[in-house]
């Protein structure tokens with residue numbers, strides 16, 4: 129079943145009087161339960177594309193369809209996770225995780241039950257009463273993921289969520305993310321600059337061209353899971369992706 133469909137998404141920005149074409153007509157179908165990794169040169173419009181799907185930004189042309197209906201607004205079924213978790217520093221970890229549930233009017237007992245499950249999944253139970261400044265970057269990112277998952281969204285939109293992490297923490301979260309995906313059956317769109325990360329996570333890998341971006345190529349990835357960064361079976365795919373990506377990155381640097 130098609131969960132999300134981007135139909136000819138075009139987006140311009142204006143820098144003074146200069147028109148900058150970011151997205152040049154993105155067409156993409158995402159099936160329910162897909163784990164799609166988006167990769168492309170810096171500035172090609174990946175974050176813009178995620179924000180449009182989230183309903184945080186409007187396209188100049190085209191439409192995003194969700195379960196067959198056009199999207200015009202934000203909605204709880206599509207939740208975005210940013211590079212830097214963007215947590216509330218005045219709230220404890222557990223209250224950060226429960227924030228959306230509280231806003232939705234879920235009673236305290238129920239909130240605790242749900243948040244405890246995801247704190248446990250993210251190995252944060254011991255830190256439930258800590259403030260976010262007391263956590264490492266990787267732990268904060270796990271809080272941000274837990275905070276999104278408690279809302280039980282259909283679609284998770286993740287914009288370079290692991291970019292600021294050290295390699296060891298990232299490797300752990302790469303495995304964690306695959307387990308969460310298998311357990312929860314979420315549809316995930318995940319932006320990354322890291323080809324290895326894309327091949328470890330994605331069952332589809334989508335290459336964006338240089339601006340004005342279109343989708344240059346899509347790869348399927350059916351290697352057995354859980355995958356790890358050292359998997360040699362992913363090497364060929366990584367080379368194929370790099371061969372598509374390199375010329376685009378070169379063009380983007382003029």
Ligand SMILES: Nc1ncnc2c1ncn2[C@@H]1O[C@H](COP(=O)(O)OP(=O)(O)OP(=O)(O)O)[C@@H](O)[C@H]1O
Pocket residue numbers: 141142143148150168169170171172173174175176177
């Ligand atoms: N609010 C804005 N106003 C003006 N220009 C913008 C705005 N947001 C994005 N842009 C421009 O649109 C283009 C795409 O930006 P975007 O952040 O989507 O790229 P990206 O692919 O996510 O890049 P990166 O990989 O570096 O995160 C860039 O050239 C950027 O300057």
Ligand SMILES: [Mg+2]
Pocket residue numbers: 174175176287
């Ligand atoms: Mg970006």
